[in-house]
Amino acid sequence: MKLTEIPVDGIPYDHLRIKKIPVTPAYAPRDQELLAASSRALVVNPDRICMPIGAMWAVLGVHRAIPFVQGAQGCTTYARYTFSRIFKEPATIATASFHEDAAVFGGRRNLVEGLRNLVVRYWPEVIGVVTTCSSEIMGDDIGAFIKEAREKLQAEIGPEKMAQITIVPVNTPSFAGSHVEGYDRAAKAFVQTLATRRDAPSNRVNIIPGLFYPGDIREIKHILREMGIESTILFDISDTLDAPLEPPQSIPYYPPGGTDVAEIKEMANAAASFALQPDAGGSGARFLERKFAIPAVVGPVPVGIAATDTLLQNLSNATGCSISPALRAERGRLVDAMADTFHHTMMKRVAVFGDPDYVAGITQFACELGMTPVAVSAGTESKSFAATVEATLSQYGHLFLDQPKVFNGGDLFEFEEYLKTLPRLDLIIGNSKGVDIARELEVPIVRAGFPIYDRFGYQKRPIVGYRGAELLLYEIANAVLDYRYPDDRTQQL
Amino acid sequence: MVIKDRELQVLPECSRPTLPGVVSERACVFYGARWMLAAIPDVIHLVHGPVGCAYYGRTVRRKSYRLLSTGLDERDIVFGAGDKLFNAIAASTARYPEARAVLVYVTCAAGLTGEDIAAACKRAAGETGRKVIPVNSPGFCGRSQATGHDIAAAMLLDYFIGTGRTRELIDNAVNILGEFDIEGDLNEIEKLLSRLGLRVNCAFSGRASTSAMADAHRARLNIIHCRRTGQTLADAMQERFGTPSLKVSFFGLAETASAMRAVGGFFGVVGVDEIISRAIQKAQNEAAPFLQRTAGKRVALFFGASRIGSMAKAFKELGMEVIMAGSQFGCRDDYREAEAKVANGAVLIDDAHDKELEELIHNQRPHLLVGGTKEKYLAHKMGVPFLVFPQEMGPFAGFRGFVNLARQAAGLVSGPVWRLAGV
Numbered sequence: 001m002k003l004t005e006i007p008v009d010g011i012p013y014d015h016l017r018i019k020k021i022p023v024t025p026a027y028a029p030r031d032q033e034l035l036a037a038s039s040r041a042l043v044v045n046p047d048r049i050c051m052p053i054g055a056m057w058a059v060l061g062v063h064r065a066i067p068f069v070q071g072a073q074g075c076t077t078y079a080r081y082t083f084s085r086i087f088k089e090p091a092t093i094a095t096a097s098f099h100e101d102a103a104v105f106g107g108r109r110n111l112v113e114g115l116r117n118l119v120v121r122y123w124p125e126v127i128g129v130v131t132t133c134s135s136e137i138m139g140d141d142i143g144a145f146i147k148e149a150r151e152k153l154q155a156e157i158g159p160e161k162m163a164q165i166t167i168v169p170v171n172t173p174s175f176a177g178s179h180v181e182g183y184d185r186a187a188k189a190f191v192q193t194l195a196t197r198r199d200a201p202s203n204r205v206n207i208i209p210g211l212f213y214p215g216d217i218r219e220i221k222h223i224l225r226e227m228g229i230e231s232t233i234l235f236d237i238s239d240t241l242d243a244p245l246e247p248p249q250s251i252p253y254y255p256p257g258g259t260d261v262a263e264i265k266e267m268a269n270a271a272a273s274f275a276l277q278p279d280a281g282g283s284g285a286r287f288l289e290r291k292f293a294i295p296a297v298v299g300p301v302p303v304g305i306a307a308t309d310t311l312l313q314n315l316s317n318a319t320g321c322s323i324s325p326a327l328r329a330e331r332g333r334l335v336d337a338m339a340d341t342f343h344h345t346m347m348k349r350v351a352v353f354g355d356p357d358y359v360a361g362i363t364q365f366a367c368e369l370g371m372t373p374v375a376v377s378a379g380t381e382s383k384s385f386a387a388t389v390e391a392t393l394s395q396y397g398h399l400f401l402d403q404p405k406v407f408n409g410g411d412l413f414e415f416e417e418y419l420k421t422l423p424r425l426d427l428i429i430g431n432s433k434g435v436d437i438a439r440e441l442e443v444p445i446v447r448a449g450f451p452i453y454d455r456f457g458y459q460k461r462p463i464v465g466y467r468g469a470e471l472l473l474y475e476i477a478n479a480v481l482d483y484r485y486p487d488d489r490t491q492q493l
Numbered sequence: 494m495v496i497k498d499r500e501l502q503v504l505p506e507c508s509r510p511t512l513p514g515v516v517s518e519r520a521c522v523f524y525g526a527r528w529m530l531a532a533i534p535d536v537i538h539l540v541h542g543p544v545g546c547a548y549y550g551r552t553v554r555r556k557s558y559r560l561l562s563t564g565l566d567e568r569d570i571v572f573g574a575g576d577k578l579f580n581a582i583a584a585s586t587a588r589y590p591e592a593r594a595v596l597v598y599v600t601c602a603a604g605l606t607g608e609d610i611a612a613a614c615k616r617a618a619g620e621t622g623r624k625v626i627p628v629n630s631p632g633f634c635g636r637s638q639a640t641g642h643d644i645a646a647a648m649l650l651d652y653f654i655g656t657g658r659t660r661e662l663i664d665n666a667v668n669i670l671g672e673f674d675i676e677g678d679l680n681e682i683e684k685l686l687s688r689l690g691l692r693v694n695c696a697f698s699g700r701a702s703t704s705a706m707a708d709a710h711r712a713r714l715n716i717i718h719c720r721r722t723g724q725t726l727a728d729a730m731q732e733r734f735g736t737p738s739l740k741v742s743f744f745g746l747a748e749t750a751s752a753m754r755a756v757g758g759f760f761g762v763v764g765v766d767e768i769i770s771r772a773i774q775k776a777q778n779e780a781a782p783f784l785q786r787t788a789g790k791r792v793a794l795f796f797g798a799s800r801i802g803s804m805a806k807a808f809k810e811l812g813m814e815v816i817m818a819g820s821q822f823g824c825r826d827d828y829r830e831a832e833a834k835v836a837n838g839a840v841l842i843d844d845a846h847d848k849e850l851e852e853l854i855h856n857q858r859p860h861l862l863v864g865g866t867k868e869k870y871l872a873h874k875m876g877v878p879f880l881v882f883p884q885e886m887g888p889f890a891g892f893r894g895f896v897n898l899a900r901q902a903a904g905l906v907s908g909p910v911w912r913l914a915g916v
Binding site: 036040041042043044048049050051052053066068071072073074075076077078079080081082084085088089090091092093094095096097098099100102103109110111113114115116117118121122132133134137138143173174176178217243245247248249251253254255287326377436 | 503510511512513514515516517518521522523524539542543544545546547548551552557561562563564565566567569571577578580581584585587588600601602604605607612631632633635636638652667847848851852853866867869870871872873874875876914915
């Protein structure tokens with residue numbers, strides 16, 4: 001590894017031919033006091049976003065739903081940019097357009113008029129009202145505002161049309177958590193507002209996938225289909241944020257798919273709820289358990305062999321459906337691939353960063369591959385992450401070459417500086433925010449997690465399930481090969 | 494929204510607040526401030542707000558910049574974060590000791606808690622021995638990012654522009670106002686100006702180090718490229734230092750040529766026409782094969798503000814018919830300029846939101862839509878090719894930029910994918 005100052009991701013080098021100019025001329029050891037994220041007032045290169053965008057992500061996974069963001073225009077526009085850059089899809093998100101008057105008088109007028117303007121333009125079936133820092137600090141009474149908006153709207157469009165519009169408030173003060181918690185709160189808000197008990201329990205299961213990509217959700221659906229399990233996936237972005245291009249398109253544009261309101265209502269009658277990402281969606285499953293006594297299975301994140309085994313076993317236990325031979329064959333193929341690539345993956349020192357759930361899952365898979373996770377960093381602080389990762393590391397600890405270091409809720413500056421002190425590092429697994437770190441350290445990076453905006457296709461390629469793990473394994477193995485054997489004459493496998 | 498009519502000559506209403514509840518293409522004041530300031534290299538950019546704003550604010554014009562944050566959390570909102578801001582400034586200057594100044598961006602959250610941010614900055618300035626400047630840009634304090642541009646421009650004028658001690662003019666130096674060095678545009682413009690023997694002292698703010706800004710008053714001419722972001726700076730510099738200004742555009746052959754003539758004329762350069770006619774000849778030859786494909790195609794433009802007029806002209810030079818020219822926050826002058834350059838029946842629209850764009854695409858069926866990333870994928874779903882201008886596939890400025898524009902437009906309108914999609 002070469003120790004030079006990172007071209008602080010900031011320096012604008014828009015063209016390759018433009019030389020990177022480091023802010024400081026050469027690497028200088030850092031002030032130790034500044035290194036730990038917990039000991040400074042400053043956040044450098046955060047690996048988390050704000051709460052509202054997590055809630056917007058969730059709402060976009062509901063059929064004919066539009067998030068309404070109770071904040072300034074930027075809260076919407078920045079999020080729409082982010083979704084566009086990651087999914088390469090349009091994201092229809094309405095804004096309350098807070099201007100000075102809203103800051104003085106509160107957001108009542110914006111919400112009441114805004115909901116009306118949104119409805120008469122788009123006729124959505126669901127509106128998720130997502131709050132922001134500003135509306136939360138001003139203390140907007142969202143419940144009362146929505147009630148007033150509904151009354152006014154009903155007078156205008158009539159009770160019949162009004163009955164077809166569901167409004168779900170999601171409180172997401174950005175300063176109180178990250179996008180992971182925003183998604184979590186949305187999951188709880190939707191089941192809390194919509195799920196209704198009937199005296200007809202079904203054998204369906206609820207799946208709350210968390211911040212997984214369309215490709216992952218398709219893989220989950222594949223597993224459920226193979227096992228013959230009927231399910232409700234809240235929030236199903238597999239079609240809404242990966243829609244086919246099939247003009248002519250009727251307007252207003254709504255992507256196909258998404259979870260139906262009727263399905264969300266039925267979630268109160270399911271056999272069990274599975275939250276695949278404990279921090280993003282766990283609250284929804286736990287709410288259903290508390291209120292309707294539907295068993296909640298929270299985690300583990302189904303990345304790798306053991307976690308997928310657990311998921312399949314849990315699904316089987318909850319429904320009585322058996323694990324099909326086809327799925328067993330997929331597992332066998334994954335194990336085969338692991339055996340075939342093992343001499344390239346074993347004893348590799350790997351650093352993993354990203355959202356806590358992603359990191360917990362990927363770290364376990366890396367251990368299964370015989371790798372040593374030397375640094376593991378969750379951008380959002382999380383209790384379940386700490387517990388899961390600790391369990392994984394102690395289970396595989398006897399194989400490690402180095403002592404792993406766990407960062408819970410740190411920023412990427414801290415992570416990067418720690419990596420620079422390591423004598424050896426073979427691989428980084430994480431999202432696009434780590435590309436510059438990998439370049440600087442001259443180690444390969446495997447992209448996984450949220451957000452990935454600098455390459456195509458990752459949002460469609462699963463990492464969950466046996467098949468997803470196999471694809472991730474090939475990414476890892478090929479990254480190692482590309483790096484170790486860049487010359488094709490030495491690449492005869 | 495108006496439809497161009499030669500008799501009536503009406504312009505769309507503009508500079509109005511956005512309707513709540515629509516899917517607006519506008520952004521917030523903080524976004525505008527970042528747009529203006531992000532590229533200033535040798536200062537610390539510190540966002541006083543929750544981490545989200547810093548995460549988003551890092552990416553400006555599809556480039557990633559260094560951006561620090563105080564990362565306000567619940568405790569800070571309840572108990573106040575003045576000390577945290579002070580500590581963050583101290584920590585950031587310790588981290589980047591070579592920075593000349595610290596810009597503290599105020600976000601919605603920090604603005605609403607009503608802290609005395611100016612006092613914290615003042616205290617930190619004393620402690621760190623640097624300028625610590627609050628950029629008062631809470632997202633809600635204006636109608637669009639335009640307010641952010643103005644706030645940032647005022648800040649630059651107050652703290653950076655013309656602060657150098659030397660007063661005498663540099664003979665061949667010019668500033669470019671409202672040029673952000675997107676995808677190499679500035680390089681193209683710089684090459685053209687160097688043909689006139691001119692040197693770019695400072696480009697606001699694509700290439701604006703603190704020392705270049707300090708010397709900005711020594712330039713003999715301010716060239717305004719983007720009216721929205723450049724005009725206020727030009728007016729203030731005219732008043733303060735007497736620097737004259739010229740509004741020009743480097744997009745399209747005719748516009749670039751007249752820009753060269755105007756600037757050359759100002760400096761009394763001889764032989765400009767010769768340079769121009771050779772360059773135009775060359776560009777036309779290179780663009781000719783592309784123009785066959787673009788000829789007669791309909792194009793719709795939707796930009797931030799000022800470039801609708803000059804780009805409408807550039808697309809006309811490609812033989813395309815401009816059926817719509819719209820902007821998020823253009824001013825009257827922008828629409829007047831655009832109105833003069835589009836044909837009868839074309840739509841002029843201000844602050845179009847997603848639904849309006851959708852209907853315009855649906856009803857008018859352009860062969861090409863030109864605008865920003867947010868609108869791109871909607872256009873694709875409706876079967877219309879899209880050119881992200883100017884942040885992708887550039888440069889588009891100057892004579893060579895025009896050839897590139899022709900190339901991109903020709904490629905997009907004749908892409909096989911649209912036939913395969915069944916359009």
